[in-house]
Amino acid sequence: MVQLDSGTWPAGPDQVVVDAHTASKLHLKPGSTLRVALATGARGFVVTGTIGFGGAGDIAGLSVVGFPSGTAGRLLGTAGAYAAVEAAPAAGLDSAVLQQHQMLRSPRRVAGTTGTLAVSVATVSVATVSVATVSIVAALAAAVSASDAAEVQRSLHADFVVSTSPQATLDTALARRIAAIPGVTGTAAIPCGIVKFPGDSERACGIDPATFERYADLHVTRGSRADLTAGTIAVSALSAARNGWHLGQTVAATFPAGGTENLRVVALFDDEQVASAYLIPAADYAQWFPASLQGDYLILITAAAGKSSPVHAALAVLLSDYPQAFLDDKAGFIHRTVAGIDLLMTMMTGLLALSLLIGLLSLTTSLALSVLERTRETGLLRAIGAEARQIKALIRADAIVAGLLAAAVPARRAARMNVLESLAAQ
Known part of the structure; x- marks a missing residue:
């Protein structure tokens, strides 16, 4: 008894079914092309399905090709009966089989392509992970910028x-x-220089404790700004925690001109964005820094009510003689304070985008070179009857197999790596 195992029964003059054993042996499946040698010559037929015989895949080891009755009568002259024909797969038309043989025939090319793809896939993977990391860092940076x-x-x-x-x-x-300048009600000049503390060097600024509060609020959390006198220092709470300092502690500080001084921490404050995280009295700054480092880093300015516009215009004219100076109102100074973080994030994003582009280009180039290396093979396949869609399927199969090898083999090796050996190498 004949039964249909897969696919459909043939309905057109160019369609056939074959026995399951022949289909397996010749790597045929629905959609494959089968070359059948008839008395009138060889012809190609599209396989629409496979048939079985009551649980057997063939009849006594013979290949069975089934045509529609009308087609059989026209081709064989014996409609509804049988005749001996010779069947073989159409050369060059099964892209999966061709790809298997091509990869086995040229293992060096496959290895080279796979190795390059492994590097490319790793580059893209690292870039992808980095992009995700940068997204997280960008969110944190945005939060820090907003906080500052x-x-x-x-x-x-x-x-x-x-x-x-x-x-x-x-x-x-x-x-x-x-x-x-008319309309200016007060100025606070703030000089800053490098001071060496135990473990690291930091920028310290000199302020007048008596008047600084009119221009900026330090938000002192412990101690008192009024205690900032000769031989003392005020430190931001964040820097004090990082250095392990506490209120009342004495720390050694080395100055460019004054040698090493022991400074007592008299105040801890929250705001380190306006001036610096380390503040000393202006009189001590003038004593412990040489004349060449006495220049100001910031000048805070207050204007009389209703005089902001004329004061700003006068400041712009005055500062035209100072190309190194930047003039900002309150909003502009805030923007300048957080601009460094924004610039850093822009640079990181650009570099990561470049690395991702390089990885994608290397992937494309590797596959393109793999195709170019087989120009003669592709031409031969087209010459013996392969269609353009089948060549495309061949290239796709090559890319998929090589890509899977490039991704799976390094992943398997990394998963099986001995942890202790890895740590020992570090």
Whole structure:
């Protein structure tokens, strides 16, 4: 008894079914093309299904090809009966089998392509993980930027801020010239320099404790700003925790001109965005730093009510003689404070996008070279009857197999790596 095992029965003049044993032996499946040698010549037929015989895959080891009755009568002259024919798979038309043989025939090419793909896939994987990491870091950076902006907004009382880059200073005479501008009610010049503390060097700034509160609020959490006198230092709570310092502790500080001094911590504060995390009295700064480092880093300016616009215009004219100086109002100074974080995130995002692009290009190039290396093979396949869609399927199969090897083999090796040996190597 004949039964249909898979696919459908043939309905057209170019369709056939074959026995399951022949289909397995010749790697045929529904959609494959079978070459049948007839008395009138060889023809190609599309396989629509496989048949069995009461549980057997063939009849006495013979290949069985079934045609529609009308087609059988026209081709064999014996409709409803049988005749001997010769069947073979159409050469070059089973892309999966061709791909298997091609990869076995040229293992060096496959190994080279797979190795390159492994590096490319690793690059893309690392870039993808990095992008996810940067997304998290970007969210944290945005939170930090917002926190810093809120801190400056809360702490800064000055109407205008004149600042410079960390590598430059402002002439000490500039603060006096600014104070002489009509409408300016006060100025606070803040010099800053590098001080060596135990373990690291930090930037310390000199302030006048008696007047600084009019221009910025330090938000002292422990101790008192009024205790900032000769031989003392105020430190941000964050820096104190990082250094392991506490209120009342004495720390050694080495200055460029004054040698090493023992400073007592008299205040811990929250706001370190306006000036610095380390503040000493302005009189001590003038004593312990040489004349060449006495330039100001910040000048905080307050203006009379209703005089902000003319004061800003006068400041802009005055600062035209100081190319290293930046003039900002309160909003501008907040933006300048957080601009460094934004720039860093932009650079990191750009570098990661570049690495991802390089990985994708290497993947594309590897596969393209793999195709170019087989130009003669592809031409031969087209010459013996392979269609364009079958060549495309061949290339896709090559890419899929090589890609799977490139991803699976390193992953398997990494998963089986001995943890103790890895730690020992470190």
